[in-house]
Amino acid sequence: MDRKLTYETKGLNLVLKELSAFFTGIAKNNFTVEFFTVFVPIIILWEALPRLGVVPPTLVPPPSVVAETFWDLLVNHDLIGHVGISLLRFFLGLAVAIVTAIPIGILMGWNMFLRRHALPLFQILAPIPSPAWVPITIILLGIGLPMQVFLVFLGVFYPVLFDTYQGVKDTDPRYIASARVFGASELTLIKRVYLPNALSFIVMGVKIGIALGLVMLIVSEMVGAHSGIGWLLVESKDFFRIDRMVACMLTLGFIGWFLIEVMKYIEIKLALWKVGR
Amino acid sequence: MIEARKITKFFPVINPQGLAEGITAVLSVSLKVEEGEFVAVVGPTGCGKSTFLEIMAGLQAPTEGEVYIDGKLVLEPLPSTRKEIEIYQRKYRFLSPIANDLWRDIPKSDIAMIFQDYAVFPWMTALENVFFTLTLRRVPKGERSYLARKYLNLVGLSGAENKYPSQLSGGMRQRVALARALSVEPKIILMDEPFAAVDALAREKLNEDLLSIWQSMKKTIVFVTHDINEALYLADRVVVFSPQPGTVRNIIPVNLPRPRKRASREIGELRERIWQIYQYDATGEIIDYVI
Numbered sequence: 001m002d003r004k005l006t007y008e009t010k011g012l013n014l015v016l017k018e019l020s021a022f023f024t025g026i027a028k029n030n031f032t033v034e035f036f037t038v039f040v041p042i043i044i045l046w047e048a049l050p051r052l053g054v055v056p057p058t059l060v061p062p063p064s065v066v067a068e069t070f071w072d073l074l075v076n077h078d079l080i081g082h083v084g085i086s087l088l089r090f091f092l093g094l095a096v097a098i099v100t101a102i103p104i105g106i107l108m109g110w111n112m113f114l115r116r117h118a119l120p121l122f123q124i125l126a127p128i129p130s131p132a133w134v135p136i137t138i139i140l141l142g143i144g145l146p147m148q149v150f151l152v153f154l155g156v157f158y159p160v161l162f163d164t165y166q167g168v169k170d171t172d173p174r175y176i177a178s179a180r181v182f183g184a185s186e187l188t189l190i191k192r193v194y195l196p197n198a199l200s201f202i203v204m205g206v207k208i209g210i211a212l213g214l215v216m217l218i219v220s221e222m223v224g225a226h227s228g229i230g231w232l233l234v235e236s237k238d239f240f241r242i243d244r245m246v247a248c249m250l251t252l253g254f255i256g257w258f259l260i261e262v263m264k265y266i267e268i269k270l271a272l273w274k275v276g277r
Numbered sequence: 278m279i280e281a282r283k284i285t286k287f288f289p290v291i292n293p294q295g296l297a298e299g300i301t302a303v304l305s306v307s308l309k310v311e312e313g314e315f316v317a318v319v320g321p322t323g324c325g326k327s328t329f330l331e332i333m334a335g336l337q338a339p340t341e342g343e344v345y346i347d348g349k350l351v352l353e354p355l356p357s358t359r360k361e362i363e364i365y366q367r368k369y370r371f372l373s374p375i376a377n378d379l380w381r382d383i384p385k386s387d388i389a390m391i392f393q394d395y396a397v398f399p400w401m402t403a404l405e406n407v408f409f410t411l412t413l414r415r416v417p418k419g420e421r422s423y424l425a426r427k428y429l430n431l432v433g434l435s436g437a438e439n440k441y442p443s444q445l446s447g448g449m450r451q452r453v454a455l456a457r458a459l460s461v462e463p464k465i466i467l468m469d470e471p472f473a474a475v476d477a478l479a480r481e482k483l484n485e486d487l488l489s490i491w492q493s494m495k496k497t498i499v500f501v502t503h504d505i506n507e508a509l510y511l512a513d514r515v516v517v518f519s520p521q522p523g524t525v526r527n528i529i530p531v532n533l534p535r536p537r538k539r540a541s542r543e544i545g546e547l548r549e550r551i552w553q554i555y556q557y558d559a560t561g562e563i564i565d566y567v568i
Contacts, residue, residue: 113371174392177336178454181390182410182461183383186376192409196400273400273441 022265030261061243066250069243079232083251086228089145090217093152097209101160102202109168109198110190119165126158130212131219143224148217155216156209160202167201168194200274203267210259214252279310279333279465279497284342286328301522302328305342308516308525310499312464315491317500317508320518320526321555326501329523330469333499334390336375346387346465384414389458393470396454397442403429403453404438410460428456433486448472448479452486459490465497473503481539484511488535505551509544510537517551519558526554 043063050057061069073079108115133154141147171194179193221230229248236244286303302325310316320326331337333344335351344351352374356365377383397406407425416424429438432452442450451471458466472480488511491498502508508515509531519526529551533543 111371112373174394174396175398177331177334178390178392178396179409180336180375180377181334181385181388182413182457183377183385184413185378185380185382186372187380188382188413193398196398199400271400273402273443 022262025265026261059242061246065243066246069241070247070250073232073244073247077232079251082228082232083255086217086221086230087255089148089220089228090152090213092145092149093217094156094210094213096149097153097156097213098160098206101157101205101209102164105161105164105202106168106190106194106198109165109171110186110194122158122161126162130154130216134219134223138224147224148220148228151216151220152213155212155214156206159208159212160205163201163205163208164198167198170201171197200267200271203263203270207260207263210263211256214256218252278312278347279308279499280345281306281308281329281333282343282345283307284329284332284339284344286325286332286337287340303332303339304522304524306523306525307342310465310497312497313495315498315500315511315513316516317502317512317514318516318518319502319505319508319551320523321520321559322503324518324520325523326518327469329518330390330467330499330501334388334467336390338374382413382415384461386414386462386464388465388467389461389463390467391451391454391458391469391471393473394447394450396471397450397457399442402439402441403434403445403456406442406453407457407460410457414461424460425456428460429453431459431490432456446479448475448483451475451483455487455490459494463496465499468498468500470502471500472507480507487511492535505548506539506544509547509551510539515547515551517554526558527551 046060047062047064049055050060050062057065070079104118108118130151133151137147137150141150175193175197176189179189184192217228218230218233221228222234225231229252233245233248236242236248284303284306285301288300288302290298290300292298306329308316318326318329328337332339333346333351335344338352338355340355341357342354356362372379397403398409401409404422404425407428408421411421411424426435426438429435432455434449434452434456437445437449442453445453454471472483475483484507487498490496500508500511505515512531515529515531517526517529518524529547531547533541537544
């Protein structure tokens, strides 16, 4: 019991340490002096131009108004709930896509026999723009969680699949040969050679997948949902609330940026061996 | 004992005119390497000596001929008739013939190979690289750390266990490769220009360390290099390859006692002799063909 307790504190300490490293990393890499020299004038201009009447304030809400609206959305219109349901849809789609795309990509990159069977199919399906799937998905799956998750899945699946495939396929044959000489089985090769080699490609694919997945999330919520950020955005349009639309857009931008930062951190953690280069 | 019988390797390539063409990389090479022998293979660049080594390691199938290691066939030769090709393709349509097994590691205790570069995995530290082969050998977990450190010490890498290959110099990386090769306790070590990318001073040190390891552990070593001096300093026999297609041009025994001196007269004479063979092959002129 005692030992378990110390273990848990250790785990918690580790989590806290990682979190602090993550956030200091974000702060150091993004909020630099150079960034603020660009960012602050833009904010000042954005605030000043509508207030001075250079651009109509009804069409361009200044940041102070957007901040007010954001607070109003947060307190009175359950913004957190909308963000939550959007993130649920997004992460379900992302998870399904990652869990399916990475193994298929590895198998296609590893084996010529499987590649010849599967790759042409994906190469024909992939160029179909994901939003083109929206009408048929609504008819087949109806409006609801499965449809939104499927559309996010479509956005994430192909970039992750092709990047994984490329990373595994491009493994230097000499690495494979040097493992085979020692008698490594194909399973060991996949686990210890192909996968570590493809890791940075996979993370890159997931990054692109996150961007495309967010696109598909908003598309799916705009046409087939009664909650979520995308729905809030469309509803704001119907009420001509530009300030709300801007607040929603900024929220989306923040979510995307934050997820990419998380992926960068994961990449550094996983591909530690590349850092020294 | 390694016995290569009439190894021929033929590659189809596309020539600059866009036409299919054949290149014979290795032509009818027979070579016998006795147990505990140190054989060096030299030859001009692109003469197929690396291909020959990979065929001996079982990483490429020969077009013709067989390699036997202790009387055991390494890889069956490629098919030649249309019917044979069909059978071969059906047999290996899922897994390539050089793959070991789908699920099970089959540790090869008879052979280890060291490449010029890309030999150690950059995503593993020096220690993990040795762990990799120890795991393949199914060494129990408790002994791995001790054994890995032992082999790293043997090649003079104590203190660099937890460094990634990118943090090591070229010479140290090859030392990791050597430790990894030794860790499987092989009878035969095949080395494919292992020290070509290492600076001259580090190479001399590596040569000496390799010799002392070879003398103390009684391994059979086949050492491919393009450096005649290195070959003469290390080997019992030097196999000279001709330019493409690679054939055995000459086998020169180096009956000099060890430790040898790099600048000694005997080595100088042998080097001159090999150099003349090179010259003759390149230009067709006999310069001073005394021997």
